Amino acid sequence: MLKLENMSSELSDESELKEHDVKHIKKIKQAAGAKGPAKLASAQPDGRTGPGCVPVMPSEPIGPCLPGN
Amino acid sequence: MAIERFARFDNILAMETDAGKHIAFHARNMQVAEISMSAWRTLLAESAATASHGMPLNFDLAPEQSEELAELRLWNQEIDLGATDSDVAILPRSILVNIAQICNLKCDYCAAGGDGTFGEAMKNVELEKIYEQIRALVNDLPSGESLNLTFFGGEPLTAPEALRSLARFVTLQTAGRGLRVNFRIVTNGTLITPAIAELLASLRMHVSISIDAPPEINDRTRKTASGRGSTAMTLKGLGELMKVRSRLGSLTAGAVFGKHHTGVLETYRFLREFDFDMIKVDFAAEDCDEDDSRAYARELAMTADFAYASGGEKELRKIHLFAGYFNALDEQRRLNNHCGAGKSHFTIDGKGRMAACQWFIGRPNDQLNQGIDRAGEAMEPTALIEERMALYSRRQVDSHDCGSCWARHLCGGGCMYVNEVKTGSKQKKDKAFCDRTRNTIAKAIEIYAETRKHEQ
Numbered sequence: 001m002l003k004l005e006n007m008s009s010e011l012s013d014e015s016e017l018k019e020h021d022v023k024h025i026k027k028i029k030q031a032a033g034a035k036g037p038a039k040l041a042s043a044q045p046d047g048r049t050g051p052g053c054v055p056v057m058p059s060e061p062i063g064p065c066l067p068g069n
Numbered sequence: 070m071a072i073e074r075f076a077r078f079d080n081i082l083a084m085e086t087d088a089g090k091h092i093a094f095h096a097r098n099m100q101v102a103e104i105s106m107s108a109w110r111t112l113l114a115e116s117a118a119t120a121s122h123g124m125p126l127n128f129d130l131a132p133e134q135s136e137e138l139a140e141l142r143l144w145n146q147e148i149d150l151g152a153t154d155s156d157v158a159i160l161p162r163s164i165l166v167n168i169a170q171i172c173n174l175k176c177d178y179c180a181a182g183g184d185g186t187f188g189e190a191m192k193n194v195e196l197e198k199i200y201e202q203i204r205a206l207v208n209d210l211p212s213g214e215s216l217n218l219t220f221f222g223g224e225p226l227t228a229p230e231a232l233r234s235l236a237r238f239v240t241l242q243t244a245g246r247g248l249r250v251n252f253r254i255v256t257n258g259t260l261i262t263p264a265i266a267e268l269l270a271s272l273r274m275h276v277s278i279s280i281d282a283p284p285e286i287n288d289r290t291r292k293t294a295s296g297r298g299s300t301a302m303t304l305k306g307l308g309e310l311m312k313v314r315s316r317l318g319s320l321t322a323g324a325v326f327g328k329h330h331t332g333v334l335e336t337y338r339f340l341r342e343f344d345f346d347m348i349k350v351d352f353a354a355e356d357c358d359e360d361d362s363r364a365y366a367r368e369l370a371m372t373a374d375f376a377y378a379s380g381g382e383k384e385l386r387k388i389h390l391f392a393g394y395f396n397a398l399d400e401q402r403r404l405n406n407h408c409g410a411g412k413s414h415f416t417i418d419g420k421g422r423m424a425a426c427q428w429f430i431g432r433p434n435d436q437l438n439q440g441i442d443r444a445g446e447a448m449e450p451t452a453l454i455e456e457r458m459a460l461y462s463r464r465q466v467d468s469h470d471c472g473s474c475w476a477r478h479l480c481g482g483g484c485m486y487v488n489e490v491k492t493g494s495k496q497k498k499d500k501a502f503c504d505r506t507r508n509t510i511a512k513a514i515e516i517y518a519e520t521r522k523h524e525q
Contacts, residue, residue, distance in 0.1 A: 024108035024137045025093070025144055028101045028521045030399055 098149035185223040187431035198421025205451035212247030261306030270313035327353035333368035366505035394513035407481035411461025
């Protein structure tokens with residue numbers, strides 16, 4: 001893992017590189033695409049629920065998964 | 070689509086698909102990128118060098134590769150301030166209650182004591198004790214919060230009056246406090262009559278129906294006490310729910326896989342014919358389940374491809390795991406917990422005893438409140454046992470020792486129950502769980518790259 005104190009100069013180097021020189025890494029724009037049914041917007045399980053499955057907040061895992069994943 | 074090979078360089082995981090695409094994931098920044106063929110080859114070389122020498126290779130690279138290496142190293146070191154940590158506050162925002170500790174089914178793989186009783190059969194739970202614990206928990210919730218209350222069992226619909234009473238109690242407890250309550254139920258669906266369907270609709274219930282597969286498979290493991298298959302009864306109940314569909318909060322199918330069944334795609338094809346908002350596909354961990362775990366993971370990846378090919382992202386997101394991964398990637402959220410057990414999620418059994426997770430119910434050493442067994446004259450039954458609560462306070466990615474696993478911030482650290490079943494310790498990871506989770510996350514990243522690329 002990197003140490004934060006070493007980062008400032010690397011960040012500025014990196015931003016220059018992004019502007020002019022990056023040829024091999026094309027970052028994908030990460031933004032919301034097609035969502036499920038609108039009614040689940042506030043109740044959609046956040047990834048990890050199983051039978052007993054629980055709850056659900058839009059931005060945070062809350063429920064425990066069940067016997068499994 | 071299928072992933073053929075992986076390469077790893079510190080924070081960067083890269084994969085090559087059978088279509089010749091190269092996708093990379095930055096595990097700390099939660100970024101996804103397409104990389105060139107030459108960058109892929111460089112990563113492969115770095116990956117191999119790191120594995121064989123313990124240090125990245127700096128020399129002996131062709132001149133044209135050094136440019137790729139420089140880009141990869143800068144990306145590896147980058148800190149994206151747009152990526153944020155998603156932690157779980159210690160606040161009871163999810164309460165699951167056993168309103169019955171009996172079940173009219175006897176499924177082969179039941180994790181609730183083998184018969185829905187958690188080892189202590191209760192048709193009539195002690196509601197006053199449950200109320201007391203809920204009151205103590207809800208008192209801590211500040212205005213503006215949401216509370217998820219899940220009716221669980223056993224089969225909760227063996228006790229509709231308890232359900233009705235508890236819903237009324239929670240509504241009154243939270244009224245006028247600026248709290249939003251979502252009611253949820255996990256049921257086998259076999260007891261849903263028109264009157265029960267109306268009760269669920271009146272509470273705008275989020276309903277999860279447990280059904281594993283088409284009848285010929287489901288009937289083998291999800292049986293009544295007398296040994297008959299239960300699928301027809303479940304589908305009849307589902308039919309009643311469909312009549313009140315528009316007034317339900319949501320409708321989910323919950324399928325459990327494991328040694329008894331690994332055919333995720335077959336189940337998905339069956340379930341998608343119904344109007345479910347969400348389909349859950351969970352793996353029930355057992356001893357010596359490594360082969361079945363791999364089969365499940367392969368099936369789940371095929372299912373994801375099938376869902377995406379047939380209905381795009383919207384269809385894929387109906388499979389709960391992928392909805393979660395996509396949400397985290399969209400928001401570049403580092404998940405530091407696999408679940409909220411012991412932090413935001415608590416369970417209460419039929420006698421008011423509290424645990425962090427429903428699968429810890431009925432185990433005295435996992436009880437988090439004093440409860441009826443331990444409370445003395447000087448201690449309220451609702452008082453928490455602080456030293457046990459403290460066991461859940463750390464981030465799960467830390468307490469489960471996820472180290473530098475590339476998938477840690479999409480997995481969140483893994484399931485404590487599975488860990489315990491497989492390794493004997495809540496904090497000691499199960500390799501099979503980690504393998505199938507990484508496999509599924511890699512598939513999610515692969516499809517995510519495909520969907521977002523098309524948006525640009």
